[in-house]
Amino acid sequence: MPERVAITCPLGVRFLDSATNAIVGDDLLIEAYLAANQERRVAAVPNRSGVWAFHGLPGLKEFEYAANDDGRWIPEPPKRRFVIEVSDAQGRFLPSQFALEAPARVLSTGEEFASPLSLSLRTVKLFSSPSRPVPGGLAVVRAQIFEDASDTPAAWTLIEVSVSVLNRAITAQGAADGQGRLALIFPYPEPTNVGISSPIGGGPQLLSQQSWTLTFRAWHTFDPQPGDFVDLDRVLSLTTRSPDNLWDDGSPLIPFTAADLVFGRELVVPVRLPGDLRPRKLFITPAGSPS
Numbered sequence: 001m002p003e004r005v006a007i008t009c010p011l012g013v014r015f016l017d018s019a020t021n022a023i024v025g026d027d028l029l030i031e032a033y034l035a036a037n038q039e040r041r042v043a044a045v046p047n048r049s050g051v052w053a054f055h056g057l058p059g060l061k062e063f064e065y066a067a068n069d070d071g072r073w074i075p076e077p078p079k080r081r082f083v084i085e086v087s088d089a090q091g092r093f094l095p096s097q098f099a100l101e102a103p104a105r106v107l108s109t110g111e112e113f114a115s116p117l118s119l120s121l122r123t124v125k126l127f128s129s130p131s132r133p134v135p136g137g138l139a140v141v142r143a144q145i146f147e148d149a150s151d152t153p154a155a156w157t158l159i160e161v162s163v164s165v166l167n168r169a170i171t172a173q174g175a176a177d178g179q180g181r182l183a184l185i186f187p188y189p190e191p192t193n194v195g196i197s198s199p200i201g202g203g204p205q206l207l208s209q210q211s212w213t214l215t216f217r218a219w220h221t222f223d224p225q226p227g228d229f230v231d232l233d234r235v236l237s238l239t240t241r242s243p244d245n246l247w248d249d250g251s252p253l254i255p256f257t258a259a260d261l262v263f264g265r266e267l268v269v270p271v272r273l274p275g276d277l278r279p280r281k282l283f284i285t286p287a288g289s290p291s
Contacts, residue, residue, distance in 0.1 A: 008064055010103035011054040013044065013084065017092075018125040018173065019138060019185035023050040027089040032082040032100075034058055054102070057082065063103050077103055085229055086126065093126035094156075094177055097229040124232065127174050130181040134266075141184040141214070141259075141267045145176050147222065148247060148283040153180030155226035157284060158235050160243075161214040163261075165189045175230050188212075188263060210263040216256065217243040220284050242287040249278045256282060 015024040030044040044052035079101040145154040157176040174184030219238035247253035248270040
C-alpha cells in the first residue's frame with residue numbers, strides 16, 4: 001500500500017475588491033516573509049475558492065508534513081509572524097502590506113478550503129489605485145492630498161465618505177497612493193424620487209439629476225518615510241482615533257468636510273467654480289491642530 005503524505009496549508013488569505021466587494025483571484029503577486037529575513041520570500045497561489053494559500057513558509061516545514069493530521073493542532077503549534085506584501089499586475093489596486101501569524105487553521109478535511117470559510121481566515125480589502133479604470137455603474141471621488149506643514153504628498157491617507165439615504169448610513173473607504181492621489185470607487189447610493197421622463201415642477205428627478213452630499217473624513221500617519229506599500233494594519237487602526245483635518249486651498253485654509261456627488265459624473269475635490277484658478281489640492285493636518 002503506498003504511503004500517504006498529507007500536507008497542511010499553514011496560511012490562507014482571501015482578498016476583496018473594496019470597490020465591487022468581489023473576490024480577487026487573479027493577477028496578484030502575494031509574498032510572505034519573516035520581518036527578520038526579507039530576502040526569503042514565499043509566494044501564494046490561489047485555489048478554486050479564491051483563497052491565496054502559502055506553502056513552504058520558513059520554520060513551518062515540520063508542521064506542514066506532520067505524519068498525524070490531528071497531531072498538527074494538538075497541542076496548538078507555536079506561531080510565527082509574517083509580513084504579507086500584495087502587488088497587482090493589472091494596476092487595479094494599491095500595493096499593500098499587512099501582518100499575519102501562521103499556522104492558522106483554515107482548511108477543511110478535504111482538499112478545498114472550508115465553505116463557509118473558517119473565521120480564522122483573514123479577508124483583506126484592497127483599495128483602488130488612481131490609475132484604475134472605473135468599472136461601469138460605479139461612482140468615483142478623486143483628489144490629491146498634501147501635508148499642510150511640508151506641502152508634500154500625503155502618502156497612503158485613508159479617506160472615508162458617508163451619506164444618509166432613506167435614514168440609512170452608507171460609507172465607503174479608499175486610500176491615496178504614495179503620491180497622495182486618491183481614487184475612491186464605490187457603488188452609487190440608492191436613488192430617490194426618480195422618474196422616467198423629464199420632471200415638471202417639483203416632480204420626480206431624472207436619474208442623471210440625482211445627487212448626494214458626501215461627508216468626508218480622513219486619517220493620515222504623517223510618517224516622513226511612508227514606504228512603498230500602504231500598511232493596512234497601521235492605516236486602518238487610525239480610525240479608532242479622531243479623524244484628521246482636511247482643508248481646501250486658501251489664505252487662510254478653508255475647512256473641507258463635504259461635496260456633492262452627481263450621478264454619472266466623477267467628483268473631483270475640492271470642487272472649483274468657473275474662473276477659480278486655485279489648484280485642486282486638499283491639505284491635511286493632524287487632528288486637533290489649527291490651520
